[in-house]
Amino acid sequence: MRPLNSVQKLGLGLAAWLALISLLHGGLNLGWWSGKLAGAATQERYRVGFLPVTCHLTCPVTDFINKQTTGHGIFEPVRFSGWPELKEAFLAGYTPATFLLAPMAMALREQGVPIKIVYLGHRDGSAVVVHKDSQIHRMQDLRGKRVAVPNRYSNQRLLIFRALNDAGMTTADIQLVEMPPPDMPAALYAKAVDAISSGEPFMGQAELDGYGRVLWLTKDVWPNFISCVLAVHEDMIENHRETVQELVDGIAKSGKWLDQSMDHRMDAAQFVAKGYYNQHPRLLEFVLSKPPDRVKYTNLSLRRADFEEIEKLGQQAGILKGTARFEDYTDTSFVPDDSVIKAHDWPGLPKEKR
Amino acid sequence: MSASPSRAGIGQGRLAAFALPIGTIALLLVGWHVAVVASGSDLFPKPLDVLAGLVELVEKGLLLKYVVASLFRVTWGFGLAVLVGVPLGLVLGWWRPAFLALNPVIQALRPISPIAWIPVAILWFGIADAAPIFLIFLASVFPITVSSMAGVQNMQQVYLRAAQNFGMRGVPLFRRVILPAALPQILTGIRIALGVAWLVVVAAEMIAVNSGLGYLIIDARNAGKRYDLVVAGMVMIGSIGLVLDLLVRRLERIDSVRWGYGQR
Amino acid sequence: MANADPIVDVADLWMSFPGKQPDQPVHVLERVGLQVRHGEFVCIVGPSGCGKSTLLNVLGGFLGETRGTARVEGAPVRGPDPGRIFVFQENGVFPWLTVEQNVGFGLWQRSAAERDERVRHYIAMVGLQGFERSYPRELSGGMRQRVEIARALAANARVLFMDEPFGALDFLTRLKMRQDLVRIWQSENKTVLFVTHDIEEAVQLADRVLVMSKRPATIQAEVVIDLPRPRDLDSPGYLAARDRIFSIMGMDAHGGGVS
Ligand SMILES: Nc1ncnc2c1ncn2[C@@H]1O[C@H](COP(=O)(O)OP(=O)(O)OP(=O)(O)O)[C@@H](O)[C@H]1O
Ligand SMILES: [Mg+2]
Numbered sequence: 001m002r003p004l005n006s007v008q009k010l011g012l013g014l015a016a017w018l019a020l021i022s023l024l025h026g027g028l029n030l031g032w033w034s035g036k037l038a039g040a041a042t043q044e045r046y047r048v049g050f051l052p053v054t055c056h057l058t059c060p061v062t063d064f065i066n067k068q069t070t071g072h073g074i075f076e077p078v079r080f081s082g083w084p085e086l087k088e089a090f091l092a093g094y095t096p097a098t099f100l101l102a103p104m105a106m107a108l109r110e111q112g113v114p115i116k117i118v119y120l121g122h123r124d125g126s127a128v129v130v131h132k133d134s135q136i137h138r139m140q141d142l143r144g145k146r147v148a149v150p151n152r153y154s155n156q157r158l159l160i161f162r163a164l165n166d167a168g169m170t171t172a173d174i175q176l177v178e179m180p181p182p183d184m185p186a187a188l189y190a191k192a193v194d195a196i197s198s199g200e201p202f203m204g205q206a207e208l209d210g211y212g213r214v215l216w217l218t219k220d221v222w223p224n225f226i227s228c229v230l231a232v233h234e235d236m237i238e239n240h241r242e243t244v245q246e247l248v249d250g251i252a253k254s255g256k257w258l259d260q261s262m263d264h265r266m267d268a269a270q271f272v273a274k275g276y277y278n279q280h281p282r283l284l285e286f287v288l289s290k291p292p293d294r295v296k297y298t299n300l301s302l303r304r305a306d307f308e309e310i311e312k313l314g315q316q317a318g319i320l321k322g323t324a325r326f327e328d329y330t331d332t333s334f335v336p337d338d339s340v341i342k343a344h345d346w347p348g349l350p351k352e353k354r
Numbered sequence: 355m356s357a358s359p360s361r362a363g364i365g366q367g368r369l370a371a372f373a374l375p376i377g378t379i380a381l382l383l384v385g386w387h388v389a390v391v392a393s394g395s396d397l398f399p400k401p402l403d404v405l406a407g408l409v410e411l412v413e414k415g416l417l418l419k420y421v422v423a424s425l426f427r428v429t430w431g432f433g434l435a436v437l438v439g440v441p442l443g444l445v446l447g448w449w450r451p452a453f454l455a456l457n458p459v460i461q462a463l464r465p466i467s468p469i470a471w472i473p474v475a476i477l478w479f480g481i482a483d484a485a486p487i488f489l490i491f492l493a494s495v496f497p498i499t500v501s502s503m504a505g506v507q508n509m510q511q512v513y514l515r516a517a518q519n520f521g522m523r524g525v526p527l528f529r530r531v532i533l534p535a536a537l538p539q540i541l542t543g544i545r546i547a548l549g550v551a552w553l554v555v556v557a558a559e560m561i562a563v564n565s566g567l568g569y570l571i572i573d574a575r576n577a578g579k580r581y582d583l584v585v586a587g588m589v590m591i592g593s594i595g596l597v598l599d600l601l602v603r604r605l606e607r608i609d610s611v612r613w614g615y616g617q618r
Numbered sequence: 619m620a621n622a623d624p625i626v627d628v629a630d631l632w633m634s635f636p637g638k639q640p641d642q643p644v645h646v647l648e649r650v651g652l653q654v655r656h657g658e659f660v661c662i663v664g665p666s667g668c669g670k671s672t673l674l675n676v677l678g679g680f681l682g683e684t685r686g687t688a689r690v691e692g693a694p695v696r697g698p699d700p701g702r703i704f705v706f707q708e709n710g711v712f713p714w715l716t717v718e719q720n721v722g723f724g725l726w727q728r729s730a731a732e733r734d735e736r737v738r739h740y741i742a743m744v745g746l747q748g749f750e751r752s753y754p755r756e757l758s759g760g761m762r763q764r765v766e767i768a769r770a771l772a773a774n775a776r777v778l779f780m781d782e783p784f785g786a787l788d789f790l791t792r793l794k795m796r797q798d799l800v801r802i803w804q805s806e807n808k809t810v811l812f813v814t815h816d817i818e819e820a821v822q823l824a825d826r827v828l829v830m831s832k833r834p835a836t837i838q839a840e841v842v843i844d845l846p847r848p849r850d851l852d853s854p855g856y857l858a859a860r861d862r863i864f865s866i867m868g869m870d871a872h873g874g875g876v877s
Contacts, residue, residue: 006608018429025426025483028419029565052576078481081572085561088476182575189397209397278573515680516710520724520773521700530726534714613713613755
């Protein structure tokens with residue numbers, strides 16, 4: 001054989017690199033050789049989208065407990081980093097079910113996207129946090145100040161609207177900015193904004209790190225506040241009713257389990273922080289316990305009055321037109337009877353793992 | 355043998371080639387440390403915190419995983435961009451109707467940031483590897499196409515005339531004259547595009563993929579006060595980018611393209 | 619010289635380039651007429667910028683004439699032809715190929731053995747042994763010019779159009795290249811049309827010298843050099859021919875004008 005010239009060497013090198021990096025990626029990140037065969041899906045797994053926030057806690061909790069008790073889950077939780085990506089994957093049908101901001105789900109329905117809200121994800125679990133050195137102690141003190149909310153379709157924005165209404169103010173009195181929740185603590189620390197508002201644990205983080213002070217928690221302004229719901233594509237409802245039911249039941253049981261005892265919550269903080277959210281467990285422990293009713297996971301059935309309140313505020317905020325009604329954007333048929341539903345029969349993590 | 359002055363000069367040059375950049379980096383690190391200490395805040399990490407973050411990533415086995423994932427996506431996205439961009443650029447540079455038909459479209463698509471394509475990528479390709487690969491492809495295919503096109507258009511006419519004089523046309527003309535004549539400029543485009551591809555990896559991995567250096571940064575932001583990991587991700591992206599650039603620069607020393615880069 | 623038909627036959631050739639203003643074209647050639655017979659060696663001289671390269675490019679098939687006819691080997695020129703090789707004034711050596719790859723370029727359709735044989739022969743002829751594997755950027759300007767000449771000769775064309783091929787060479791190499799060119803021309807029965815700005819060179823090489831006028835250029839005069847080869851550069855016939863061309867071009871050979 002003739003010795004290779006430089007172009008042939010280059011071509012061979014590139015081909016070798018392509019093979020090497022693809023095999024490494026397959027092995028390290030895609031689990032080509034490990035999990036694939038063992039978990040060879042006899043059953044199709046449905047992806048459920050979520051964000052690493054406490055509002056979506058029941059999603060990983062259900063998955064984890066399913067795996068502990070039955071060995072596998074029929075759901076594959078898919079974690080996103082931001083609302084837009086989560087929404088787009090849901091629209092594309094890549095995730096047939098997802099945890100979603102309630103007003104966003106309602107707006108999508110108004111825009112003709114065939115989805116339904118089938119259950120709630122939680123109640124409460126938001127706050128408005130200001131810098132601890134600031135002179136802001138009441139809603140009125142926010143006049144002229146800059147307030148960060150996660151998204152125009154977020155319930156936190158509606159929450160601000162409601163608090164403004166209660167204080168006899170309007171949005172003209174404050175400056176609202178949109179900001180991804182993970183960036184909020186740093187923005188507050190740097191005093192780039194005067195107040196921040198999003199789902200936990202980011203509010204708790206500012207508090208825990210010593211520069212944030214809670215102005216009020218949702219339960220103080222809007223008791224039984226809903227921010228995130230479980231939304232499902234209509235074709236899932238038509239073709240896979242039992243699957244949707246199983247998902248809803250799982251979430252209901254997880255909610256009961258979480259609210260059953262503080263031990264359970266601390267367990268969840270451990271396994272969710274490490275296995276799903278990649279956060280420090282201390283953060284989740286903090287927001288799940290201080291105070292314990294900061295966020296609640298029971299009483300998750302769909303109530304017309306709650307949504308009509310959102311409709312009203314949504315129209316005031318200019319994100320909803322009011323063309324879709326409760327019957328259009330919800331399907332209450334999956335909601336389990338609250339008195340019948342039982343917490344997961346799982347004692348929690350073994351003691352040594354805590 | 356006596357040390358000739360020129361030898362000493364070369365030795366000094368080599369030493370300088372190592373000492374100067376390392377000195378700059380050391381200075382920057384010290385400045386960084388001092389600035390963070392002076393600010394009195396522990397939110398932004400010091401260089402040693404970042405090093406500890408890197409060590410933690412190595413211990414968890416994450417660093418290798420993430421680097422592999424990012425390189426995998428850049429390799430495929432960028433490789434596809436080369437496979438599409440070079441032939442497309444050559445055809446556009448050579449065949450005027452193709453240029454007239456496609457150039458406006460290309461010039462209009464070119465300035466669109468890959469970030470703007472994220473929703474499209476998700477809707478078309480879901481959230482696995484295909485979407486970031488698509489974004490990296492988009493970001494790098496245009497510089498490659500445009501430079502290949504310019505390479506053909508700027509080719510010295512005398513090469514073309516000489517080849518045609520020897521009866522060459524069609525595929526041999528393309529392969530043996532037009533491609534090599536344009537190659538230096540193509541390689542320059544490839545170098546720029548590789549830089550862009552690597553740049554876009556962070557944006558591309560903002561999509562729900564769950565690995566990669568871009569993901570590391572996004573994930574660290576979700577994780578509360580882990581800015582040491584954010585900066586660790588930045589450091590890794592920068593270092594690998596440097597290595598990639600050095601590798602592509604070596605391509606420019608291949609004999610059959612060296613003529614295109616002046617006397618160095 | 620059995621063939622009576624001229625190899626190159628130009629009649630009333632006009633050529634203009636589009637100028638800066640669209641309605642003001644640059645007239646380069648006007649009413650050019652010339653003929654080159656089979657096996658003849660013809661030189662063209664003329665002031666810089668008068669249109670020598672332009673004329674040759676029309677004959678080589680790289681430029682289309684504006685008006686008139688240019689016929690080569692009995693047919694109107696339609697484009698370049700491997701039987702008629704052009705040596706470019708601006709160096710046309712491919713910088714991405716080595717010396718031997720460049721010299722063998724015109725033989726791309728031949729067998730490797732034949733190619734190697736001819737390449738070796740012509741590299742030796744232009745004195746580039748030892749540089750076979752070098753790239754053009756590693757050569758001097760004169761060496762590159764020799765590569766181009768070797769490439770043109772190796773292709774074994776019937777007609778050679780040479781545009782100031784020896785312009786970049788040193789005096790001695792130039793003398794040697796002239797001898798070699800004349801030898802090849804004589805032994806291989808080629809027709810050569812050779813542009814130069816060097817009147818001495820034209821007189822040493824040519825059967826006939828065509829003198830072009832300033833732009834817009836036409837063929838101003840024809841000087842037949844009927845001297846035996848190899849030419850004696852001190853012979854009265856040589857000196858007379860040279861002085862005649864000088865005076866046609868409006869200069870005195872001894873007065874220090876530009877050559
Ligand atoms: N492509 C072109 N477009 C416009 N004008 C041109 C073009 N090529 C040549 N010319 C003009 O035509 C004239 C003749 O050019 P040409 O190259 O034929 O001169 P030349 O006689 O070969 O000169 P030299 O001895 O300096 O090589 C010049 O005035 C030049 O400006
Ligand atoms: Mg010329």
